[in-house]
Structure formats: C-alpha cells, structure tokens
C-alpha cells in the first residue's frame with residue numbers, strides 16, 4: 784500500500800486536530816468540514832477501503848463505529864442525531880486510500896446523493 788496523508792497523520796508527521804486515539808484507532812477533525820461537527824475515524828492499520836478489508840478486520844471496523852458513537856455523545860450531538868458515512872472507491876467519491884468513517888452532525892443534513 785502506498786503512503787498517504789492519513790498514514791502521515793498516524794505517524795504524527797503532519798498535524799491534525801485529534802479528538803480520540805488508542806492503539807488501534809485515531810479520530811480527528813476533517814480539514815474541510817461539511818457540517819458543524821465533522822470527524823474522521825480511521826484504523827491505524829493500513830486498510831485501504833471496505834473493498835480490501837479482510838474478515839479479520841471486522842472487529843476493528845466495528846470498533847470504528849463504537850468510537851464514532853462515543854465521540855458523538857461526548858460532543859453532545861447524540862440526541863439530535865448524526866450521519867456516519869464511508870465512501871468506497873472512485874464512484875463512491877473516496878479521495879484518500881485509507882479507510883475512514885465520517886461522523887457528521889451538529890445540523891440537519893441533506894442527502895445530496897446524485898450521479899455526477
């Protein structure tokens with residue numbers, strides 16, 4: 784797997800506004816937020832996307848959702864709700880080839896899903 788911006792953030796080679804970290808996962812604020820709360824939850828393991836994840840990655844991917852849920856609770860957006868989004872590959876709009884879960888909230892969000 785080639786190097787990418789998220790691997791550099793994991794290695795602390797470039798800065799990020801980190802909101803959660805443990806041995807397996809990192810969560811930080813998106814640099815171009817699409818909502819008042821926009822956090823990215825990523826595995827430290829270099830998993831490129833849902834397409835390339837292995838069955839053994841299922842626990843870590845499940846944990847990404849638990850961490851996103853806990854961050855939403857800590858940022859007080861749980862009650863009103865939020866959106867969790869994973870883009871997969873070119874047609875899914877994935878720009879960074881390292882699996883990431885978007886946590887979006889703090890406002891009522893539109894769907895805005897349509898072919899380009």
Ligand code: AMP
Nearest residue numbers: 788799812813814815870876877878879
């Ligand atoms: P995606 O389009 O699903 O691959 O999302 C990639 C996300 O990474 C976009 O929302 C970008 O704004 C975000 N992003 C790219 N570079 C950085 C960075 N250095 N720090 C934080 N977020 C970033």
